Amino acid sequence: MMNVDREKFLKKRKLVDRIRNVLTYISAFFGVLVLAAILAFIFIGGLPNLSFKMLVSDYKIELTTVRIESDRKFENPDDKYEYFSSNFGVAIEDGKDNSGERIIVIEYLDENSPFKNSICIDNTDLKDSVVDIEVGSSLNLMMGEDEFGVFVMASNGDDLEDYIEALDRLTKIDSLQIESQGGGIRGSLLTTIILIITTLIIALPIGIGAAIYIVLYAKESKFKRAIVSMIDMTSGVPSIIFGFVGAIIFIPFVTKLGASSGYTILAGALTMSIVLLPVITKTTAESLLVIPLSYQMASLSLGASKTQTVFKVILPNAFPGILQATLLSIGRIIGESAALLFVMGSNISDEVSLFGQSTSLSLHIWNITSGESPNFGQAAAISIIILIVVFVMSTSVKLISKRQLKNNGG
Amino acid sequence: MENNQEYDFIIKNLNLHYGDNHVLKDINMEIKHSRVTAFIGPSGCGKSTLLRCLNRMNDLYDICRIDGDIFYKNININEMNPVELRTKVGMVFQSPNPFPMSIFDNVAYGPRCNGIKDKATLKEIVTTSLKKASLYDEVKDRLKDNALGLSGGQQQRLCIARAIAIQPEVILMDEPTSALDPIATSKIEELIDELKQDYTIIIVTHNMQQAARISDYTAFFLLGEVIEMGETSELFANPQNEKTEDYITGRFG
Ligand SMILES: Nc1ncnc2c1ncn2[C@@H]1O[C@H](COP(=O)(O)OP(=O)(O)OP(=O)(O)O)[C@@H](O)[C@H]1O
Numbered sequence: 224m225m226n227v228d229r230e231k232f233l234k235k236r237k238l239v240d241r242i243r244n245v246l247t248y249i250s251a252f253f254g255v256l257v258l259a260a261i262l263a264f265i266f267i268g269g270l271p272n273l274s275f276k277m278l279v280s281d282y283k284i285e286l287t288t289v290r291i292e293s294d295r296k297f298e299n300p301d302d303k304y305e306y307f308s309s310n311f312g313v314a315i316e317d318g319k320d321n322s323g324e325r326i327i328v329i330e331y332l333d334e335n336s337p338f339k340n341s342i343c344i345d346n347t348d349l350k351d352s353v354v355d356i357e358v359g360s361s362l363n364l365m366m367g368e369d370e371f372g373v374f375v376m377a378s379n380g381d382d383l384e385d386y387i388e389a390l391d392r393l394t395k396i397d398s399l400q401i402e403s404q405g406g407g408i409r410g411s412l413l414t415t416i417i418l419i420i421t422t423l424i425i426a427l428p429i430g431i432g433a434a435i436y437i438v439l440y441a442k443e444s445k446f447k448r449a450i451v452s453m454i455d456m457t458s459g460v461p462s463i464i465f466g467f468v469g470a471i472i473f474i475p476f477v478t479k480l481g482a483s484s485g486y487t488i489l490a491g492a493l494t495m496s497i498v499l500l501p502v503i504t505k506t507t508a509e510s511l512l513v514i515p516l517s518y519q520m521a522s523l524s525l526g527a528s529k530t531q532t533v534f535k536v537i538l539p540n541a542f543p544g545i546l547q548a549t550l551l552s553i554g555r556i557i558g559e560s561a562a563l564l565f566v567m568g569s570n571i572s573d574e575v576s577l578f579g580q581s582t583s584l585s586l587h588i589w590n591i592t593s594g595e596s597p598n599f600g601q602a603a604a605i606s607i608i609i610l611i612v613v614f615v616m617s618t619s620v621k622l623i624s625k626r627q628l629k630n631n632g633g
Numbered sequence: 634m635e636n637n638q639e640y641d642f643i644i645k646n647l648n649l650h651y652g653d654n655h656v657l658k659d660i661n662m663e664i665k666h667s668r669v670t671a672f673i674g675p676s677g678c679g680k681s682t683l684l685r686c687l688n689r690m691n692d693l694y695d696i697c698r699i700d701g702d703i704f705y706k707n708i709n710i711n712e713m714n715p716v717e718l719r720t721k722v723g724m725v726f727q728s729p730n731p732f733p734m735s736i737f738d739n740v741a742y743g744p745r746c747n748g749i750k751d752k753a754t755l756k757e758i759v760t761t762s763l764k765k766a767s768l769y770d771e772v773k774d775r776l777k778d779n780a781l782g783l784s785g786g787q788q789q790r791l792c793i794a795r796a797i798a799i800q801p802e803v804i805l806m807d808e809p810t811s812a813l814d815p816i817a818t819s820k821i822e823e824l825i826d827e828l829k830q831d832y833t834i835i836i837v838t839h840n841m842q843q844a845a846r847i848s849d850y851t852a853f854f855l856l857g858e859v860i861e862m863g864e865t866s867e868l869f870a871n872p873q874n875e876k877t878e879d880y881i882t883g884r885f886g
């Protein structure tokens with residue numbers, strides 16, 4: 224009798240277990256699938272646009288307008304170049320700027336080409352000086368009159384063929400726009416780095432100090448419990464709320480400090496510090512809590528003061544936890560967008576300073592995808608950078624905690 | 634306070650609570666200078682707690698409340714700076730707890746915290762302390778190695794060396810051999826025998842033979858009270874209290 228019941232139970236349990244397993248596998252499969260699709264989309268779209276040049280060049284295009292005169296003809300060397308202007312000794316080709324837009328670039332310049340003697344006509348300090356045009360410079364709007372006095376014009380919206388044809392009708396270009404390549408993310412990259420450093424400088428000492436106070440100094444009391452649960456709660460608050468509170472508090476504050484506008488990296492760093500304080504405090508506090516009480520006891524019993532104990536024994540042992548907090552924070556700062564939108568704005572700038580307005584990589588993405596002609600290619604390229612940093616950070620955090628477990632265990 | 638050089642500690646009407654838990658009840662006791670005193674008694678009767686009172690380690694526990702007085706060399710310890718007190722009253726814990734740093738740094742920790750910076754002096758202190766703890770010969774070639782790499786017995790002797798390095802007058806030992814094998818245990822017992830020339834030692838132990846072997850005085854605790862205290866030979870040979878007799882003969886506990 225007993226045995227029959229037992230068998231029934233075993234069968235039923237087997238069935239239930241199998242159903243549970245299958246459900247787990249299915250949901251895991253979909254989770255992985257979605258993740259893989261997102262990653263594939265980003266990498267396929269972004270990798271072709273990712274280049275070192277993009278990382279180090281400016282976002283804004285610099286325009287120089289020049290005039291050029293030619294008094295002779297040039298040979299296309301070995302007829303090598305498909306789009307060659309015999310009047311000016313220059314060959315052009317299609318190119319892409321850093322943000323993936325099509326541009327026309329100089330492929331070849333004859334050594335005697337009049338392009339090397341182009342005169343700046345901008346109303347700037349450079350006016351009337353010779354402009355350095357090189358292979359790789361990009362050409363845009365060109366205007367002039369041909370020998371019959373007919374107005375000729377071409378721009379980088381034209382085919383290469385049309386552009387060359389227009390060029391060869393002229394011997395004298397009245398106005399030609401030479402463009403530096405724009406679309407780089409140097410400014411936003413630098414901004415992100417400064418933002419990270421400033422935020423950590425502000426938030427780490429405060430967060431670590433708070434953790435030390437809570438774990439090692441605060442007496443068990445209602446007040447302490449209130450603080451601890453407040454930290455727990457705030458670490459779950461959506462960052463957009465910190466963002467607008469930060470805007471209300473820090474923008475006027477930074478303006479008072481002397482910045483011309485409150486929308487600054489500093490305001491961003493202050494806001495991010497508030498966002499990160501609970502995380503840093505919690506992570507550090509957790510690492511302080513697992514340090515054996517016996518270390519503290521031993522230190523005190525040897526006639527060390529409490530401060531000496533904290534700095535010589537406790538903090539060195541909490542170092543892995545503090546490092547984890549730092550890495551987590553870096554990941555959060557790089558990925559944050561909502562809170563920063565309020566205090567830094569999304570205007571991309573190439574001039575970066577703590578008291579100036581520029582934007583972070585995440586908001587750079589937002590900027591270039593929210594306009595009329597969204598640039599998803601470059602957005603994906605920047606996303607790759609962000610993903611890699613976040614991935615490296617979270618992997619190191621895991622590695623550190625694994626090593627720590629091992630150390631504590633044996 | 635009577636001026637009494639004979640006693641290092643005089644404990645008067647000591648009561649201790651952890652929250653609502655009345656752990657020590659009306660303890661009155663004197664600890665003789667330059668002698669070994671053993672605390673014995675069943676688990677949970679408050680031996681470690683009393684030991685921690687003597688160097689004010691209970692200050693670490695928020696829920697601990699102490700009434701009564703303890704005098705160290707005729708000074709009320711509550712009127713002393715706890716850091717000062719602990720440089721005079723060293724402690725060795727039940728389980729070896731070296732810091733995760735080098736052997737040298739472990740022993741030099743106390744002196745460094747007390748302001749000794751000179752390298753030669755530190756080296757001198759470390760060497761003599763390790764020698765006194767009869768560990769020097771085993772570790773002299775690897776003073777820079779991490780102390781956690783030592784065996785349990787070596788670690789415990791390192792902790793004793795570390796306690797000696799601050800040149801205390803009293804050493805409190807809370808079951809220093811409970812985590813050790815018989816050989817390591819006998820080494821530490823020999824060590825205590827040597828150390829008692831220079832130090833007053835108070836040792837908590839569960840091992841009757843150990844108490845009988847190494848101590849001059851023994852106090853028997855039960856449920857937070859001192860049932861009996863006296864010269865060790867007297868107490869073991871001729872216990873006055875029935876409960877003491879039951880305990881030391883192993884009839885309960
Ligand atoms: N930090 C503490 N907080 C609260 N209660 C404590 C604390 N330390 C000890 N106690 C309690 O005080 C009582 C005495 O503990 P104590 O450690 O002094 O016993 P013991 O005699 O040393 O026992 P053992 O021989 O097992 O080490 C026990 O009931 C214990 O639960």
Ligand SMILES: [Mg+2]
Pocket residue numbers: 680681682807837
């Ligand atoms: Mg104990």
